[in-house]
Amino acid sequence: MKIHALDGYIQTLYLAEYPDKLLLLDGASRADIPYLKHFIVHQLQRPLSSLTAVVVTHMHPDHAGGAHKLRTLTGCKIISAKRNRDWYSGVDGALMHLTDIALARWVAQRKRKPKRNLWYSRKLRPDIVLSDGEPIPNFLDWTVLETPGHTDRDLSLYHPQQQILYVADLMVEVKQKLVAPFPVFYPNQYKASLKRVYNLAPKVLLVAHGGQVALSHEVYQHLISTAPRTPATHWRAIKVKARSLVGALLAVGVTKSH
Structure with a gap:
C-alpha cells in the first residue's frame, strides 16, 4: 500500500494505492475532482473505476463535497460515520451549510485559487456506515476511529501495519503551527480526541490542512491549552x-x- 498526497483545491488529498484498487481517505470538494481524475488517469495510468471507496470524515465542503459526484463517475462506495441524523438538518443546518460553503470560498480566495463551484448536497447518502474500531470493507488494513469535537461525526483513519493516521481537521497547520480547527462544536470531546491521537503515537500523522505533521509533547500541550473551552x-x-x-x-x- 502506498499513500499519494495530492495538492487539492484548498487542502491536501490522500489516495491509498493498491495493485487492484484505490481508496480516497476523504471526500474532497467538487473542485478537487479534476485533480483526482488527472492523477488517477494520467499519473497512475489507471481507469477511474479503480477508485472503489471514498471515506467522508465529516460533512464540510472540502471533505464531503465531491463524494456523490465521485460515486457517479467511478461507482465507488461512500463510507461515513454511523449517525442517526444529518449534520445539516433543519433550518439551522441549511444556514450552516451555506455558511460553510462561503467559508471554503473565503479560504480559496486567501489561497488565491480560481473560483470554482463548491455546491454539494447537505444530505449525505452513504453506502456504508461504520462505528469506532471497525475496518473499512475491502480495505481491511484500515480502521476508522471516531475523533469528534470539530463536529459530532469526525472520523480518523488508521493503518496499524504502517502506523499511518489521517485525522482530517482534528488539527490544522496555520503559519507553521498546529492549531484547533474552526468550528469546534464539542470542546470536551475535541480534547479527548486529541489525547487519543497523541497516545496512539503514529509514525506518520496526516492532516487535511498541513500535510504530514509531528505531534510532539510540546505541540500537544499547546493544542490542549489553546483549544476552545466553550x-x-x-x-x-x-x-x-x-x-x-x-x-x-x-x-x-x-x-x-x-
Missing part, C-alpha cells in the same frame, strides 16, 4: 461580533449625547 461555532462568532457592534454604536450615541 463551543466555538459560526453562530457564537456572529453573536460576539453583533454584541461588539451594538456596544460600539451605544458608545457613539452616549458620546454624542454629551
Whole structure:
C-alpha cells in the first residue's frame, strides 16, 4: 500500500494505492475532482473505476463535497460515520451549510485559487456506515476511529501495519503551527480526541490542512491549552461580533449625547 498526497483545491488529498484498487481517505470538494481524475488517469495510468471507496470524515465542503459526484463517475462506495441524523438538518443546518460553503470560498480566495463551484448536497447518502474500531470493507488494513469535537461525526483513519493516521481537521497547520480547527462544536470531546491521537503515537500523522505533521509533547500541550473551552461555532462568532457592534454604536450615541 502506498499513500499519494495530492495538492487539492484548498487542502491536501490522500489516495491509498493498491495493485487492484484505490481508496480516497476523504471526500474532497467538487473542485478537487479534476485533480483526482488527472492523477488517477494520467499519473497512475489507471481507469477511474479503480477508485472503489471514498471515506467522508465529516460533512464540510472540502471533505464531503465531491463524494456523490465521485460515486457517479467511478461507482465507488461512500463510507461515513454511523449517525442517526444529518449534520445539516433543519433550518439551522441549511444556514450552516451555506455558511460553510462561503467559508471554503473565503479560504480559496486567501489561497488565491480560481473560483470554482463548491455546491454539494447537505444530505449525505452513504453506502456504508461504520462505528469506532471497525475496518473499512475491502480495505481491511484500515480502521476508522471516531475523533469528534470539530463536529459530532469526525472520523480518523488508521493503518496499524504502517502506523499511518489521517485525522482530517482534528488539527490544522496555520503559519507553521498546529492549531484547533474552526468550528469546534464539542470542546470536551475535541480534547479527548486529541489525547487519543497523541497516545496512539503514529509514525506518520496526516492532516487535511498541513500535510504530514509531528505531534510532539510540546505541540500537544499547546493544542490542549489553546483549544476552545466553550463551543466555538459560526453562530457564537456572529453573536460576539453583533454584541461588539451594538456596544460600539451605544458608545457613539452616549458620546454624542454629551
